Amino acid sequence: MASSDPSTALAQAARDAFTASQLLDASERHLALIAVKDALTAAKQEILEANRKDIEAARDQVAAGSMSSSLLKRLDLESSADKYDSMLQGILDVDSLPDPTGQVTYARTLDDGLELHRVTCPIGVLLIIFEARPEVIANITALAIKSGNAAILKGGKESIHTQNVMSRVIQSALATTKLPSAYIQTVSTRSEIASLLSQDRYIDLVIPRGSNSLVKSIQNGTRIPVMGHADGLCAVFVDESAVPEKAINVVVDSKTTYTAACNSAETLLIHEALLSTLWPKLAAALLSAKVALRCDESTLAALTSSSSEAASHPAFSTLVSASTPEDYDTEFLDLILAVKAVPSAAAAIQHINSHSSHHTDAIVTESDENARAFSRGIDSAGVYVNASTRFADGFRYGFGTEVGVSTGKTHARGPVGLEGLVIYKYQVRSTAAAGHGTSAFGSGPGQKPFLHTELPLGQSPF
Amino acid sequence: MASSDPSTALAQAARDAFTASQLLDASERHLALIAVKDALTAAKQEILEANRKDIEAARDQVAAGSMSSSLLKRLDLESSADKYDSMLQGILDVDSLPDPTGQVTYARTLDDGLELHRVTCPIGVLLIIFEARPEVIANITALAIKSGNAAILKGGKESIHTQNVMSRVIQSALATTKLPSAYIQTVSTRSEIASLLSQDRYIDLVIPRGSNSLVKSIQNGTRIPVMGHADGLCAVFVDESAVPEKAINVVVDSKTTYTAACNSAETLLIHEALLSTLWPKLAAALLSAKVALRCDESTLAALTSSSSEAASHPAFSTLVSASTPEDYDTEFLDLILAVKAVPSAAAAIQHINSHSSHHTDAIVTESDENARAFSRGIDSAGVYVNASTRFADGFRYGFGTEVGVSTGKTHARGPVGLEGLVIYKYQVRSTAAAGHGTSAFGSGPGQKPFLHTELPLGQSPF
Numbered sequence: 001m002a003s004s005d006p007s008t009a010l011a012q013a014a015r016d017a018f019t020a021s022q023l024l025d026a027s028e029r030h031l032a033l034i035a036v037k038d039a040l041t042a043a044k045q046e047i048l049e050a051n052r053k054d055i056e057a058a059r060d061q062v063a064a065g066s067m068s069s070s071l072l073k074r075l076d077l078e079s080s081a082d083k084y085d086s087m088l089q090g091i092l093d094v095d096s097l098p099d100p101t102g103q104v105t106y107a108r109t110l111d112d113g114l115e116l117h118r119v120t121c122p123i124g125v126l127l128i129i130f131e132a133r134p135e136v137i138a139n140i141t142a143l144a145i146k147s148g149n150a151a152i153l154k155g156g157k158e159s160i161h162t163q164n165v166m167s168r169v170i171q172s173a174l175a176t177t178k179l180p181s182a183y184i185q186t187v188s189t190r191s192e193i194a195s196l197l198s199q200d201r202y203i204d205l206v207i208p209r210g211s212n213s214l215v216k217s218i219q220n221g222t223r224i225p226v227m228g229h230a231d232g233l234c235a236v237f238v239d240e241s242a243v244p245e246k247a248i249n250v251v252v253d254s255k256t257t258y259t260a261a262c263n264s265a266e267t268l269l270i271h272e273a274l275l276s277t278l279w280p281k282l283a284a285a286l287l288s289a290k291v292a293l294r295c296d297e298s299t300l301a302a303l304t305s306s307s308s309e310a311a312s313h314p315a316f317s318t319l320v321s322a323s324t325p326e327d328y329d330t331e332f333l334d335l336i337l338a339v340k341a342v343p344s345a346a347a348a349i350q351h352i353n354s355h356s357s358h359h360t361d362a363i364v365t366e367s368d369e370n371a372r373a374f375s376r377g378i379d380s381a382g383v384y385v386n387a388s389t390r391f392a393d394g395f396r397y398g399f400g401t402e403v404g405v406s407t408g409k410t411h412a413r414g415p416v417g418l419e420g421l422v423i424y425k426y427q428v429r430s431t432a433a434a435g436h437g438t439s440a441f442g443s444g445p446g447q448k449p450f451l452h453t454e455l456p457l458g459q460s461p462f
Numbered sequence: 463m464a465s466s467d468p469s470t471a472l473a474q475a476a477r478d479a480f481t482a483s484q485l486l487d488a489s490e491r492h493l494a495l496i497a498v499k500d501a502l503t504a505a506k507q508e509i510l511e512a513n514r515k516d517i518e519a520a521r522d523q524v525a526a527g528s529m530s531s532s533l534l535k536r537l538d539l540e541s542s543a544d545k546y547d548s549m550l551q552g553i554l555d556v557d558s559l560p561d562p563t564g565q566v567t568y569a570r571t572l573d574d575g576l577e578l579h580r581v582t583c584p585i586g587v588l589l590i591i592f593e594a595r596p597e598v599i600a601n602i603t604a605l606a607i608k609s610g611n612a613a614i615l616k617g618g619k620e621s622i623h624t625q626n627v628m629s630r631v632i633q634s635a636l637a638t639t640k641l642p643s644a645y646i647q648t649v650s651t652r653s654e655i656a657s658l659l660s661q662d663r664y665i666d667l668v669i670p671r672g673s674n675s676l677v678k679s680i681q682n683g684t685r686i687p688v689m690g691h692a693d694g695l696c697a698v699f700v701d702e703s704a705v706p707e708k709a710i711n712v713v714v715d716s717k718t719t720y721t722a723a724c725n726s727a728e729t730l731l732i733h734e735a736l737l738s739t740l741w742p743k744l745a746a747a748l749l750s751a752k753v754a755l756r757c758d759e760s761t762l763a764a765l766t767s768s769s770s771e772a773a774s775h776p777a778f779s780t781l782v783s784a785s786t787p788e789d790y791d792t793e794f795l796d797l798i799l800a801v802k803a804v805p806s807a808a809a810a811i812q813h814i815n816s817h818s819s820h821h822t823d824a825i826v827t828e829s830d831e832n833a834r835a836f837s838r839g840i841d842s843a844g845v846y847v848n849a850s851t852r853f854a855d856g857f858r859y860g861f862g863t864e865v866g867v868s869t870g871k872t873h874a875r876g877p878v879g880l881e882g883l884v885i886y887k888y889q890v891r892s893t894a895a896a897g898h899g900t901s902a903f904g905s906g907p908g909q910k911p912f913l914h915t916e917l918p919l920g921q922s923p924f
Contacts, residue, residue: 019815022838108860114849116859123871124841204871223681225872246897253899353481360888364897375889375924376484379586384890386897387576391890396900397578398570398914409585409666410687411873414888426822426876427837428846428853435708435826435848437715438858452860462837 007195010152010185011202014125017180018150022122024178026099029145032177036141037091039173040166044084047169050161051077051134058158067158074132075159087135090401094142097400100418101148107455111441111448113432119460120422122148124204127196129154129218131210134162141170141184143403147421152196152203153186160188197222209404212331227420229407231357232262233331234389237348237374239365240271244278246386247364248285253388254362256289260333262405263360263382263392267328269348270299272341280308287315291335294323298341328355345370349377356380358407360392360414381407381414427462469657472614472647473664476587479642480612484584486640488561491607494639498603499553501635502628506546509631512623513539513596520620529620536594537621549597552863556604559862562880563610569917573903573910575894581922582884584610586666589658591616591680593672596624603632603646605865609883614665615648616655625650659684671866674793689882691869693819694724695793696851699810699836701827702733706740708848709826710747715850716824718751722795724867725822725844725854729790731810732761734803742770749777753797756785760803790817807832811839818842820869822854822876843869843876889924 021029040047055076061067073079077087106118126149130136137153144151155163167186174181187196196203200223208215208228215228236254238247254265270279275298283293283303287310295303300322303310310316327338328351342348345363352361360382363374375383382392392415394402399417406412412420430436441447483491502509517538523529535541539549568580588611592598599615606613617625629648636643649658658665662685670677670690677690698716700709716727732741737760745755745765749772757765762784765772772778789800790813804810807825814823822844825836837845844854854877856864861879868874874882892898903909 019812019839019841022841023835110853110858110860116853219685225687225870227872245895249899250897253901257899257901350481371891372924373485375887377481379481379484380887382888382890386892386894387890388897388899390900391572391578391898392888396572396903396912397888398572398912408687409885410689413885423871423875425837425842426844426854426859428844428849429833430848432848433707435712435850436853437711437719437850438852439715439719441858450858450860462834 007192011196011199013182014150014152014185015202017182018125020180021183028178030095032145032174032179033091033095033142035173035177036170037088039169040138041088043169047165048077050165053161054159071132087138090139091142094146094401097418100422102460104457104460107457109451109453109455111451114430114436117427118424119427120424123421123423125202126151127203127206129208131156132158134159137166147418149421150183154193200224207404227406227412229405231331232359233357234263234265234360235267235269235352235356236265236362237269239345239363239370240273241366242364244281247278247282250362250364250386250388251282252285252289254390255291255337257390259335263390265389266332268337268339269342269351272343275302275341280310283310284313287313287319291337292319294321294327294338296323296340299339345373353379360389362389469654473658473661475644476612476614476647477664479644480587482642483645490640492557494607494636494641495553495557495604497635497639498632499550501631502600503550505631509627510539512627515623516621533594549600552601553604556608556863559880562884564922566919566922569919571913571915571917573913576892576898579889580886581889582886585883585885587664588613589665589668591670593618594620596621599628609880611883612645622650662686669866689868689874691867693793694821695819696725696727696822697729697731697814697818698727698824699731701807701825701832702735703828704826706743709740709744712824712826712848712850713744714747714751716852717753717799719852721797725852727851728794730799730801731804731813734805737764737803742772745772746775749775749781753799754781756783756789756800758785758802761801807835815841822851824851
């Protein structure tokens with residue numbers, strides 16, 4: 001069926017490609033990944049040349065002040081010597097992961113000769129929207145093929161030349177495989193996105209990878225489920241029982257190891273019993289790590305007392321200041337930490353549940369009881385005890401890859417691996433001579449009950 | 463924090479009740495279920511009296527032609543002798559199911575003294591919208607408490623008196639337990655719903671249980687994830703290799719055992735090789751079961767041939783007619799079946815993927831190859847081989863209960879049990895003397911790799 005609207009035609013082509021691909025064995029997806037990797041290897045010079053055009057245009061924008069130099073760096077496939085090769089290796093890494101599809105997660109014998117298997121399968125057609133970094137195209141292509149989903153990709157306009165060449169190379173590679181070439185498609189203009197977001201008949205899931213404003217604007221504009229993260233406002237609570245060494249290690253690591261990451265801490269809560277003991281030591285360590293401290297009245301007063309280690313720190317006057325209420329709702333993404341004293345673990349839990357973005361929050365404590373209360377009471381994707389919030393990452397969790405981080409509370413939550421790109425279907429099979437109808441089951445005369453005996457899980461038998 | 467908007471206050475109260483409940487042990491939820499069941503037992507006469515008021519008002523509406531008598535029957539808690547007691551027993555049945563929360567579904571040792579557990583937990587606050595049947599209040603209350611979710615319930619205005627009394631009884635019962643009484647709240651007007659659908663800050667999931675139009679209007683009006691089913695347009699395909707006994711058993715059961723159910727078949731596809739052999743026998747069986755057959759040209763011509771069993775059936779002239787294109791997109795919910803001949807299994811798969819509602823579809827076949835192609839190629843929650851589509855049901859699948867049926871493709875698909883009301887959080891715990899930071903890990907000098915060794919699953923240790 002042809003359509004006059006190009007976005008409808010594109011979405012429908014993706015759906016048809018998905019449907020056709022369902023009859024292929026998983027081994028064909030492996031071959032497609034290798035073909036894509038080989039084609040991107042062969043086209044390296046052509047792709048880098050296109051990338052240089054994007055970089056040139058971006059340099060002009062940086063000079064004109066309309067683009068940040070960090071964005072320019074993210075665009076540049078040659079910003080480090082091994083960036084391109086890492087991109088290619090990433091495809092092989094995804095290829096080597098276990099197949100997330102075809103796994104039986106629930107199975108029962110319903111009756112003699114009647115079996116039920118719940119089997120993982122691809123979701124269908126993904127619409128993935130990302131910004132800047134062009135190597136994401138290779139990464140997402142690999143994730144989509146590995147998980148059996150067709151994908152429509154929309155990158156930032158800044159990398160348009162790179163995207164166009166990479167997209168053509170990937171489609172040519174797919175044309176040599178059994179996967180339909182419309183399995184991976186790329187769109188480049190923002191107007192196409194608005195139209196694609198209305199294609200809930202053909203598109204099953206939208207994955208925005210980028211800024212908060214991107215994610216929110218997409219959630220507002222579609223009936224298609226969206227898997228994205230709204231914010232990364234993580235907190236660390238230093239409980240009354242905390243010991244200084246752990247508190248300093250966990251808080252400094254949470255704040256300083258990569259400030260631009262969504263799993264970095266933005267808020268520090270300190271039990272008020274520690275204000276004159278642990279807190280000045282921790283503050284001194286944070287000041288040495290160049291962290292600006294935006295303190296509430298109690299934590300500020302505790303630092304300014306003449307006896308504290310922090311007060312005598314050379315960076316004190318430049319880095320310590322009074323906080324505003326907004327600081328406790330701000331994702332700084334910088335060496336800045338909002339600090340607040342709380343009277344109890346319960347008050348810390350309440351503050352975090354009201355102000356955090358439900359991403360990852362940590363407690364530093366020696367109390368099993370408070371660790372348990374924090375882990376149960378905090379409504380976040382990650383609840384950590386004596387560990388840095390920065391562990392919240394698909395690779396660190398052992399997923400082998402990361403599709404994104406979800407702050408939603410259905411389907412997938414927290415760092416998302418390949419499992420987040422699959423759903424399941426129920427397969428019922430009868431081997432009885434007359435097949436199986438439902439009228440034979442029940443509590444009436446001549447009827448029988450269901451057996452519901454467990455069957456083995458693991459790889460699907462079909 | 464008080465709010466001037468009553469819906470905001472209500473949603474926030476539900477959120478606060480959820481948060482407070484997280485610190486309670488699961489055993490408190492068991493006690494709450496028993497308290498609710500006991501209170502509904504004690505209040506039986508009062509509730510039935512309120513129900514009679516609803517029935518009286520409904521009778522007037524039926525007499526005036528503005529309500530169907532089937533709706534009246536669904537409203538009536540005394541329409542069968544054991545309806546009320548079944549409702550009470552349902553609470554105990556849900557109570558006896560395994561706790562869906564606190565289950566470890568992924569666990570790894572990340573480093574010596576650093577463990578990661580993914581643990582199932584409640585989603586948060588549910589908004590559940592249903593129509594007519596007042597006993598659903600007891601059912602949903604039980605499901606919410608069992609799964610650890612707070613809930614806001616909105617029933618149909620037809621059962622307003624019954625709802626009000628039941629709601630008051632349930633809240634009084636909760637007040638005697640450790641669960642907050644705002645854990646289960648009821649709203650009664652349609653205007654409140656519109657306002658609640660905008661409370662994505664406090665409400666995590668909307669579950670509409672009712673008509674297609676209800677589900678679609680809700681999906682259009684909210685950013686909150688919706689778990690509902692859009693339609694129940696199921697198909698049965700009788701493949702070239704099918705034997706008559708199985709085809710008749712599966713198709714007649716799929717169509718006739720409960721026509722108002724969403725898992726009933728609405729479309730029958732017949733391989734064209736069977737038009738003069740199996741099809742007339744199957745048609746005769748369907749006619750004997752009083753099923754009206756809306757046939758495409760080929761299947762109609764095959765029946766009208768003078769030698770067919772169907773042509774001589776007494777009901778032939780009243781029940782057999784030519785189909786229109788719309789018949790293949792219609793959920794009849796009645797003894798009507800749209801029939802079409804197809805040239806191949808591939809054509810059947812294509813028809814079903816284009817026209818079905820992705821609920822449950824079945825193939826009748828003796829071919830393993832076609833069974834496999836159908837199971838893989840059909841993009842539906844249920845893909846059945848030689849079994850009636852009517853098996854698609856939470857109780858028949860062995861879940862012990864059914865929250866609803868989802869035709870969505872994220873979070874939960876098909877019949878949904880208690881598992882559909884939980885998500886998970888990642889718990890990371892360090893027992894190292896200095897806690898755990900991330901800077902120690904990596905491939906740089908002095909850094910170490912992650913271990914990622916598997917830990918046991920099952921019940922959470924925390």
